[in-house]
Amino acid sequence: MSSTETVEHPAKRQKMEHSDKVIGTHNGTFHCDEALAVFLLRKTQAYKSADLVRTRDPAVLETCSIVVDVGGVYDEQKQRFDHHQRGFTEVFGHGFETKLSSAGLVYKHFGQEIVANRLDVPTEDPKVDTLWLKMYKEFIEAIDGNDNGVSQYPTDIRPLYRSRTDISARVGHLNPAWNQPFDSQTVDAQFLKGSALVGEEFLGRLDYYANAWLPARDLVSAALLKRTEVDASGKIILFEQFAPWKEHLFELESETAVKDGEKPIYVIYPDETGGNWRIQAVPVSPESFESRKALPEPWRGIRDDNLSKLSGVDGCIFVHASGFIGGNATKEGALKMAKLALEM
Structure with missing residues (x-):
């Protein structure tokens, strides 16, 4: 078997065969962007019960309902959300100009539904767009920039100290070290830990903005008027x-x-x-x-x-x-x- 393929146990194959939807992403070393992308997809109606396949085998990926961070294709209609291909320049819009990673791509297309589901309100509720944009600014954009190698500052300013406790670094640190076992079962288990880590932090931040930040905005708006x-x-x-x-x-x-x-x-x-x-x-x-x-x-x-x-x-x-x-x-x-x- 190729080193790029994920080992699938019989029980896992059986589960896939009886699942309506399957999310595909690459195997091996994982990053924060696809870890979050997978978590976010499971907060949508379409993919809330979807299975997950981690592989680079094009034949296997072709069978997936949606694919993120691998495959060399960005096509919403085909549910393919990769950002590594030559010529990819997609940004979030609304004044944001950072090149999107798989996290930003998924959030751009599914974020409003995810926010509305978390708040238990219709997607048409004005709060949804406000929080959708706020969460991109405060949480998702940094993950996009980090994954795409976009410098945070326009010049090569040398920092006085290093900070590697950001969420992208913490997810990355969950990958096995070079001298630890790197079999697919171990790495896949660590990927799920990373996905849960960044996903729960996303939800915690969203809850804060919905339940504290947004009510404060309402108070300021009323006082200004x-x-x-x-x-x-x-x-x-x-x-x-x-x-x-x-x-x-x-x-x-x-x-x-x-x-x-x-x-x-x-x-x-x-x-x-x-x-x-x-x-x-x-x-x-x-x-x-x-x-x-x-x-x-x-x-x-x-x-x-x-x-x-x-x-x-x-x-x-x-x-x-x-x-x-x-x-x-x-x-x-x-x-x-x-x-x-x-x-x-």
Whole structure:
């Protein structure tokens, strides 16, 4: 038997003969992209009970219902999803330009169904597209780039340290070492471990975005729409409960085409304990330490009664030395600080 073929036990062949669908991928050393692709396919209606064959034998692959990461063909109608062939340039679209791996290909064509199934909502639900794109940006694209050898940075910047704990590396480390047994039964078993590892991490991330990230986005969207009710200038946003807001605010400003002169300057929210309130200056970008307008310089580094006397606002707790954040004992006090800061 050729070294490229997977050894199939009689029981496995019997199971295949009675299965409606079979997923095919290559045998031997495995990577994160096909491990995830197989996991994702089993989260679809069509392939949820499909068997798996790992082989490079074209005759065997021809009998499979769907083939990923091998075969030299990308054809949705034929259910063939390889990305190694000459001339393959497929990308996800929607602003993403990284060349797809088998994970990205499967996610591009089946991702909306997978997200909808996980949320138990119709694919037409607006949340589905939002999360489909979010998961590609935050999870799938890095796997595509890693597998295709796409540099994360446009120049050959030398990193100060190595990081090899990303999901692609962790799946890769499940392959047997060069001096360990590499028989097909061992490698196939390790492949299933890798598929489960990356798949469960995918689902965990999707659950977070569906159950925490998306509700926070809804809160930010509502507060952005109501900001003129807080202050006529529209430059103060008020949250009645703490939630992560920076990323959402910048995305929503862009989506709703908020003009530069009308963008929020300060955000008011209760702290995580719910006991006190915070006033925070909106940064110039989500990752920036520079604020659109920092809190007034005379307040910076001053605390408690001294700050209350200086600002004329009761209940002051602090203003950070850089002016990016401050605190007050009450919502009314924090709001008053924000209004005064706008004028100064």
